[in-house]
């Protein structure tokens with residue numbers, strides 16, 4: 188891993204009026220690193236992820252991102268057009284529900300190709316070839332390229348959503364419960380695929396989940412949240428094998444009891 192952070196978060200806070208969404212969150216993410224964020228419902232995971240992906244404005248704190256030119260910039264000081272470009276190219280956003288990340292009225296190939304068109308690619312042959320390449324990379328048969336997402340299973344839709352994100356070769360992926368709502372065997376296959384892609388493409392990722400099995404497999408580092416605060420942060424194996432905070436201990440032991 189590079190010694191220069193890709194993302195640097197300092198004192199991030201988001202309030203919904205008086206209500207704390209997340210507070211005093213600080214961390215750095217390095218190229219090729221996967222950070223898992225876990226915690227019970229209402230812990231602040233989605234609020235944090237939405238702030239990082241510029242979908243919510245922080246109440247205070249800073250988020251800096253290192254562009255392809257190597258320069259660190261405050262993402263909230265970027266123009267709207269610059270932020271949109273980041274989200275269309277350098278960043279990927281995988282939603283729990285594939286319907287939130289796909290256009291259901293467009294074929295699988297179209298869904299993937301469309302993201303390339305959005306950044307200016309106009310050559311039909313190139314777009315088609317790239318769409319095919321990334322669908323195959325997520326183990327979707329090329330014969331299904333013209334089919335509508337509606338005709339795909341939940342796991343396949345999730346893989347198309349991932350292909351749609353990967354086609355612009357992002358460096359950072361935000362994933363919100365990427366395996367949520369899927370059967371256990373489908374989850375296992377998707378996790379395997381994600382793990383392979385993250386490693387082959389040297390992707391950085393922030394994965395929000397309530398499933399410790401997901402972070403055990405995917406995340407190098409783990410942040411545990413409770414009541415909007417980070418209560419524990421460390422290497423995944425260390426945190427899960429030797430949890431220090433009482434809440435993490437409870438979380439880990441409740442999984443072990445299942």
Ligand SMILES: Nc1ncnc2c1ncn2[C@@H]1O[C@H](COP(=O)(O)OP(=O)(O)OP(=O)(O)O)[C@@H](O)[C@H]1O
Pocket residue numbers: 203206207208209226227228229230231232233234235397415
């Ligand atoms: N739109 C909103 N208006 C007011 N309060 C909100 C809003 N969204 C979230 N909150 C509050 O902010 C806190 C953090 O919620 P958040 O949705 O970030 O938690 P979470 O860890 O993602 O939960 P879940 O796993 O259920 O999605 C909670 O107390 C929640 O009630």
